[in-house]
Amino acid sequence: MNAQKRAEIFRRLQAANPKPTTELEYRNTFQLLIAVILSAQATDKSVNLATARFFPTHETPQSILDMGLEALTEHIRTIGLYKTKAANVIRTCAILVEKHNGQVPADRAALEALPGVGRKTANVVLNTAFGHPVIAVDTHIFRVANRTGLAPGKTVEEVEKRLTRLTPAPYRLDAHHWLILHGRYICLARKPKCPQCGIADLCEYRDKTVA
Incomplete structure (x- = not known):
């Protein structure tokens, strides 16, 4: 061509x-990251239905950590691979709190170091949240x-x-x-x-x- x-x-x-723009529904960069992690091998529609159960009251990594693995798992059980994804989200939230002051890094290497975040997920966040081409x-x-x-x-x-x-x-x-x-x-x-x-x-x- x-x-x-x-x-x-x-x-x-x-x-x-x-x-x-993305069809994933989110309120801030952190929620975008979580939604993209959950969207692996799942439709945006199914992710939006699941995140609607907890995104309105959980907008930070610490909030998700406070909710805990069991409650998060229950919220996302309608999404494929939900147990693995729930564990990855909890671990990711812990790293964001411990290493990044609760903020999503605008750096590829730091993003790909998060559990459940591969190159595609990192690219989505870098593009949609931070305007990287x-x-x-x-x-x-x-x-x-x-x-x-x-x-x-x-x-x-x-x-x-x-x-x-x-x-x-x-x-x-x-x-x-x-x-x-x-x-x-x-x-x-x-x-x-x-x-x-x-x-x-x-x-x-x-x-x-x-x-």
Whole structure:
């Protein structure tokens, strides 16, 4: 895919959605971090339903620690891998209190040192909370990047590197959100909605869905 076509794809995505953001619901950076940890292998909708049970009254790491592992586990038991995630959240909260004065660090290494936080989670927090022009590649973005020809790669890391390098600078900050929403609602895994796609004529996917 040439640079002109790639730039036009992002121009159209921006025109359709000028201010994209995550669909996770949160009140501060700490809650965003927790929501993203919980969202691994789970839908944003299921995470929002679970966090609605305790986010309104728990906005700090110390508050979650005071609530305790048992209560937190009960709140999130509707989410996949809830026991492991609850343990990771409690440990993460303890580290935030002990090492970061209860604040979420705006540093990749510090974020990835937190239990349950990998590169993708760190990228989401760095991008959404701190405005870093990084791209978090999940299954939706991996699919869209490969299917469209935007930034094909065999691994998540390879796709991330290519997207970061090839996405025009003016679009890099919001690229993550545009691509994940496109994959979630238009470029579906089983049957992409090509007739409804605003970039179908630019997409290099050979087996497009017909109306």
